Amino acid sequence: AQTVTQSQPEMSVQEAETVTLSCTYDTSENNYYLFWYKQPPSRQMILVIRQEAYKQQNATENRFSVNFQKAAKSFSLKISDSQLGDTAMYFCAFRTETTSGTYKYIFGTGTRLKVLA
Amino acid sequence: DTGVSQDPRHKITKRGQNVTFRCDPISEHNRLYWYRQTLGQGPEFLTYFQNEAQLEKSRLLSDRFSAERPKGSFSTLEIQRTEQGDSAMYLCASTAFGRHTQYFGPGTRLTVL
Numbered sequence: 001a002q003t004v005t006q007s008q009p010e011m012s013v014q015e016a017e018t019v020t021l022s023c024t025y026d027t028s029e030n031n032y033y034l035f036w037y038k039q040p041p042s043r044q045m046i047l048v049i050r051q052e053a054y055k056q057q058n059a060t061e062n063r064f065s066v067n068f069q070k071a072a073k074s075f076s077l078k079i080s081d082s083q084l085g086d087t088a089m090y091f092c093a094f095r096t097e098t099t100s101g102t103y104k105y106i107f108g109t110g111t112r113l114k115v116l117a
Numbered sequence: 118d119t120g121v122s123q124d125p126r127h128k129i130t131k132r133g134q135n136v137t138f139r140c141d142p143i144s145e146h147n148r149l150y151w152y153r154q155t156l157g158q159g160p161e162f163l164t165y166f167q168n169e170a171q172l173e174k175s176r177l178l179s180d181r182f183s184a185e186r187p188k189g190s191f192s193t194l195e196i197q198r199t200e201q202g203d204s205a206m207y208l209c210a211s212t213a214f215g216r217h218t219q220y221f222g223p224g225t226r227l228t229v230l
Binding site: 046 | 220
């Protein structure tokens with residue numbers, strides 16, 4: 001069964017510093033998509049960054065970048081120049097194709113990140 | 118494009134009552150997902166629609182749960198004979214055909230007393 005594991009339940013970082021959130025996953029598929037979503041307190045979940053497994057180049061979105069290690073099935077998120085607005089739950093997610101040819105998304109348990117002033 | 122909307126945002130009900138939630142996806146999105154999220158956990162997949170067809174259901178979706186998406190537009194999720202264990206945030210997400218990113222609604226928080 002496909003699983004997504006986030007081993008850091010909580011993390012904190014000083015404003016303007018860099019922090020890395022870890023994610024590992026398990027799959028036998030070769031082509032898939034990985035995502036990091038952010039869920040601020042009492043607000044809806046939004047996409048932070050996406051990585052296609054067939055791309056070797058790590059995805060980058062402004063201050064957010066990933067370190068995608070396909071062989072190790074690792075997908076970590078690096079946040080540079082952390083801002084107070086980055087305080088949120090961060091979920092790693094994996095898109096898998098089902099036996100019926102549809103897609104479903106599997107989420108990790110999340111990492112609660114707190115940015116300290 | 119006003120994003121994914123969900124109604125109501127909060128629902129408090131007594132055990133044994135029926136509740137219904139509504140999700141309005143982004144207008145051009147033909148794929149719609151329902152998730153359940155309990156405190157401190159990530160979203161758990163419940164069911165998936167492509168247009169009006171319900172193509173995938175999780176084993177989490179007991180026979181007390183039913184979902185519909187008439188005409189492939191909005192969707193409803195009904196829970197019959199609610200139990201305290203049903204207390205959770207129910208999230209809806211939509212995706213455009215050929216795309217891979219889900220867009221989430223704000224969720225409906227259900228509390229069963």
